[in-house]
Amino acid sequence: MKTEDGNTNTKKPASAKKDEVVIHAKGLKKGFGEKEVLKNITFDLKRSENMVVLGRSGSGKSVTIQCIVGMLKPDGGDLTVFGENVAGMNDNELKQLRIKIGFLFQSGALYDSMTVRENLEFPLTRVLKIKDQADIDQRVEDVLDGVGLMDAVDKLPSDLSGGMRKRVGLARTLIVKPEIMLYDEPTTGLDPITSREISELILNMQKKYKTSSIIITHDMECARITADRIVVMEDGEYIAEGSYKELQKSDNKIVKSFFSETI
Numbered sequence: 643m644k645t646e647d648g649n650t651n652t653k654k655p656a657s658a659k660k661d662e663v664v665i666h667a668k669g670l671k672k673g674f675g676e677k678e679v680l681k682n683i684t685f686d687l688k689r690s691e692n693m694v695v696l697g698r699s700g701s702g703k704s705v706t707i708q709c710i711v712g713m714l715k716p717d718g719g720d721l722t723v724f725g726e727n728v729a730g731m732n733d734n735e736l737k738q739l740r741i742k743i744g745f746l747f748q749s750g751a752l753y754d755s756m757t758v759r760e761n762l763e764f765p766l767t768r769v770l771k772i773k774d775q776a777d778i779d780q781r782v783e784d785v786l787d788g789v790g791l792m793d794a795v796d797k798l799p800s801d802l803s804g805g806m807r808k809r810v811g812l813a814r815t816l817i818v819k820p821e822i823m824l825y826d827e828p829t830t831g832l833d834p835i836t837s838r839e840i841s842e843l844i845l846n847m848q849k850k851y852k853t854s855s856i857i858i859t860h861d862m863e864c865a866r867i868t869a870d871r872i873v874v875m876e877d878g879e880y881i882a883e884g885s886y887k888e889l890q891k892s893d894n895k896i897v898k899s900f901f902s903e904t905i
């Protein structure tokens with residue numbers, strides 16, 4: 643049986659699924675030579691939850707993400723994704739894991755010589771190996787409708803604005819229906835209005851596809867719009883956690899510094 647959004651229905655009650663932990667990290671450590679980058683990272687990401695990570699440049703946000711997708715191996719601590727230990731996965735298991743994890747690059751990473759449609763078809767035919775053209779067309783239409791870009795289907799990326807390219811990049815990542823989305827500074831380089839549109843889109847896509855997301859950002863408007871929960875990272879550790887409103891009242895100097903421009 644298929645749900646409204648095309649996902650296969652499971653028999654689990656929605657409430658049980660919602661509390662399911664999709665990423666579990668406990669005491670995660672990672673260093674390079676003498677430098678300890680992740681000192682003690684502990685968090686649980688639940689199904690359909692948006693967790694925003696705030697942190698100064700070089701605090702270890704991207705290294706955390708690279709550990710989650712198995713590009714880097716932690717030196718210590720526990721890290722499980724969908725209950726499986728990432729560090730113990732072989733190449734094939736990592737490949738399967740990465741199909742379930744969407745990663746939105748800063749650039750959008752579109753193929754410039756392909757139209758929007760071809761860019762969107764690519765992961766369907768190459769990654770999911772779908773051959774049925776009617777299924778492909780339906781998925782392309784569905785995801786483009788979701789990001790509000792039906793009219794751009796036959797355009798080349800060079801004919802689109804930066805914000806539109808970002809939307810296509812998001813659509814291309816979402817089209818394989820990843821269970822986890824990792825956003826690394828999704829609004830960087832965009833003007834405030836377009837940034838806001840992308841943040842709202844991230845929120846809408848969470849609702850539509852029920853994805854769990856980690857959103858790394860310095861953009862406090864993006865954090866305010868998208869976050870169910872925010873963690874603040876400093877020097878390889880999470881030093882604060884809470885909702886936007888809770889952290890806005892924090893007395894911690896570092897936490898305050900993120901909010902100072904928005905008060």
Ligand SMILES: Nc1ncnc2c1ncn2[C@@H]1O[C@H](COP(=O)(O)OP(=O)(O)OP(=O)(O)O)[C@@H](O)[C@H]1O
Binds near residue numbers: 679699700
């Ligand atoms: N492969 C690597 N080899 C050596 N050092 C690395 C490697 N990857 C990251 N680092 C170092 O780890 C530290 C944290 O990097 P990371 O990219 O996670 O920071 P970040 O919090 O994402 O910063 P930014 O907001 O600037 O992207 C930096 O000092 C970086 O130089």
